[in-house]
Amino acid sequence: MPIFSPTEIAKDKVEAVQDYSLLAGRSLSNIFARPRYFADTLLQADSIGVGSLPIVVLTGFFTGAVLALQTSSTLQQFGSLSLTGKLVSLSMVRELGPVLTGLMVAGRNSSGMASELGSMKVTEQIDAMRAMGVDPSKKLVTPRVIASMIMLFFLSIISNLVGLTGGFMISYLLLGLDPNQYWTTAYQALRFGDVFMGLCKPVFFGFIIASIGCYYGLSAKGGTQGVGRATTQAVVAASVLILVSDFFITRLLMGIFQY
Amino acid sequence: MSSLAPPAEQRQPTSTPTVDTVIRFEKVEMAFDQPVLEGVSFQLPRGETKILMGTAGTGKTLLLKLALGLLKPDAGRITVLGEEITQMREQDRFALRRKIGMVFQESALFDSLTVEENVAYRLMEETGKLTDEIHARVLEALRFVELEHTVALFPAELSGGMRRRVAIARAIITQPEVILYDSPTGGLDPVTSNTIIELIVKQRDVYGTSSLLVTNRLQDAFTMASHYFDQEQNKMVPVTDGGVRDLHTKFLMLRDGHIIFEGTAADLLRSNDPYIREYLS
């Protein structure tokens, strides 16, 4: 057997994409079929939403703060320091809030899901579940996907708010801007399209985080080492996919809202 | 004895009305890097127990997994409770699997759930709630395997033999029509093995469950073929009426991908096949 065979590798990749698409599709279509595991969804929502709150608040705050700091030095050259609020709010709501939240939660929960499901896979617990007539895609994947989508939506909103507050702290305490002006420009800068884009992205990212985490977990093989590999791959794939899809969603919505 | 569910005679036929053959393999083939099963055919009639023997790595576990539809064979047909599982979509197999109990070789208990949640899994998987009624049924199933005191423990806190028995309790709690046991006594001491074999015999004789049992311990296999469960004494006793009592227990021997023997314990002992003679010695 050859050690390196391009066709084999290509075939494996195509199969992996196919398997992933099937799982991702099932995770959504399961919403319409019984049984629905409501208790599991709540449990996951707690672990993803409440569990990620501290890191989301921290990253949001400091991102907003550093945005204010960075933009102020540029804006000062043009004498339009008063636009700081506008810049922070647009960048946070449209891009950084959802993307950074997505990346943080991917690091925390895609890996968690991949390692949890991966361990279950290699110890035959997934087989045991199937043998008992319980569909792992319904019992394990769908609750995680739903919980991630909903929780990422709210986490992004929190991140945006905290980020704006971080920007405000810098503008008010360090740059000496008028607090009223900061909040007014920040608020007035946002149009419907911006808010829509900001709320649409996290739902997609939540889907990516959970479906990728579960996919890598469920396809883990090769003992504990395999679980470790699945975990790293899940974080990498989820992060890359978030950034790539962010570009396409942005492009699409910009087209729709005519920027 | 208080019973888990009505005995076989009273059990209501479920959606599949009386199918006489619960499991049927027809020329089943399966290969990984090398062929493992090469044209395996056999039938498990309702109410019968088939003891599957064969050396390590001959594909016994694989055969049980195929019967549950956990894997897809390369060729051949597998019919379970009248439905051809090899042709079904994975989504549709779950309903069928609910009628079958499986005891995995390595027990495969959910390690983040307590013994009680493990045993109750099938009953509470949707709601996630443990009602008083479910709790009572769990205790009853655990009493059956004499492990009531472990309800609150986690699988990691149990010994291998205890885990095996919890796995049996988990398989029998819904009183499935068919139970597949994968090496339920593998690697255990003779005393514990005997306890487990007694449980399986009890399940066979009290509830009339059909089963496919993998074992490498000849002693266990012959115990099963020569003992019955006496409900009055509440223990397993040897058959003394000269073989009038039919224990519905047959043997299957797997070798090099083929079933090389199928028959009763007496047939097995009488066999002239050199391989079987060596296996038995």
Ligand SMILES: Nc1ncnc2c1ncn2[C@@H]1O[C@H](COP(=O)(O)OP(=O)(O)OP(=O)(O)O)[C@@H](O)[C@H]1O
């Ligand atoms: N997932 C798998 N991937 C590759 N090969 C496998 C897989 N599962 C089983 N096999 C191979 O199939 C053969 C049969 O395995 P199986 O587990 O059924 O053996 P067994 O009869 O149960 O043995 P034992 O008595 O030791 O439990 C083995 O040679 C094994 O290497």
Ligand SMILES: [Mg+2]
């Ligand atoms: Mg085995």
